Amino acid sequence: MQEQIKTLNAGSLVNIAKKQWGPFVEKLEWTWRRHPMLLVGIAILIFMALLAIFAPYLWTVDPTAVDPPNRLKEPGSAYWFGTDFVGRDVYSRTIYGTRVSLAVGFAVGALSAVTAAFFGLLAGYFNTFDLIIMRIMDAIMSIPHILLAIALVSMVGGSVPIVIFAIWFVTFPRAVRVVRSSVLSLREEVYVEAARAIGAKTPRILWFHVLPGTIAPLMVTGTLIIAGSILTEAILSFLGAGIDPETPAWGSMMADGRRTISMAMWVVGIPGGFLTLTVLGINMIGDNLRDILDPKLSRSGT
Known part of the structure; x- marks a missing residue:
């Protein structure tokens, strides 16, 4: 009797689990069949996050602690990824x-x-603002973004907020162009014209309809910006124009490893591999989001 009760309880739990998680599992299976690289990219990003x-709880030590007697130790049980110079x-x-x-990046x-x-929204919906805003965006984009970011960081300093500001400043014009392009087509749609005809105010039209x-498109561009920003931060740190050299950063680690690359490739290869994997995972998400969200690509795929 007790075994039957246990069997019934187990069966009811399975049924409850199927009801609660069944739709999610089916959606996951559908996504894996249609866009497997999207799930791979999400898995990579979750792993990195x-x-x-949980960095302090992953058997780590003080990342800034110097131990000259153990310099350039090969990866092993004592030092999983080895030590630097x-x-x-x-x-x-x-x-x-x-x-x-x-x-x-985020x-x-x-x-x-x-x-x-x-x-x-301002540039795409109002012709008055369009000329001013887009000329400013063009001026920013005309300067090589790495050089401009280096100049901004050099003028103010190499803290994390300053690096974020510098990379944002050289990056956001690209996203502005994407939004403006969408707004130029959306403002001519029938539902927007109908909203104007019934007397809806401009802020309401912009917020609810445009x-x-x-x-x-902003989501797709955003993922590419995140990946590009991570890469740009690594380049700045590699060139010595990023955050404080004492702060652990993949770019500065690779820069430090240049002098010993012939003897200790792991000092450059391991952070470089993590950087490549992270950027690749985010780009996978962006590419697959574009395929899913772009109606033209969706129709051509079917």
């Missing part, structure tokens, strides 16, 4: 470097999305 969040633990520095890269992505939505139509 977990590393950043002054004896710092490469594993700990790589894990903590994930925090800097993701913080910069902060720049969020700032770019907000500013692009604001200026893109802005939602820009979210899809």
Whole structure:
């Protein structure tokens, strides 16, 4: 009797689980069949985010601690990823470097999305603002973004907020152009014309009728901006124009490893591999979001 009750309880739990998680699992299976690289990219990003969040609990040591007697130790049981030229633990520095890269990438992505939505709506909907805003955007984009970012960081300093501001400043004009392009077509749609005809005020039209139509292209552009920002931060750190050299960052780790690359390739290869994997995962998400959200691509795929 007790075994039957246990069987019934187990069966009821399975049925409840199927009801609660069944639709999610089916959606996951459908996504895997149609866009497997999207799930791969999401898995990579989640993995990197977990590393950043739980860095202090992942058997790490002080990433800035110097131990000259143990310099250039090969990867092994004592030092999983080896040590660099002054004896710092490469594993700990790589894990903590994930925090800097993701913080910069997502902060720049969020700032770019907000500013692009604001200026893109103004430029696309109002001809008066269009000329002024787009000429400013063109002027910013005409300067090589790495050089401009280096100049901005050099003038103010190499803290994380300054690096975020510098990368955002050279990045957001691209997102503004994307939003403006969408608004130029959306403002001629029938439902927008109908809203004007019934006397809807301009702010309401922009907020409820135009802005939602820009979210899809902005999401795709945002993922590419996040990936590009992570790469730009690494380049700045590699060139010595990024954040404080004492702060663990993948770019500065690779720069430090240049002098010993012939003897200790892991000092350059491991942070470089993490950087490549992170940027690749985010680009996978962006490419697949574009395929899903772009109606033209969706129709051509079917």
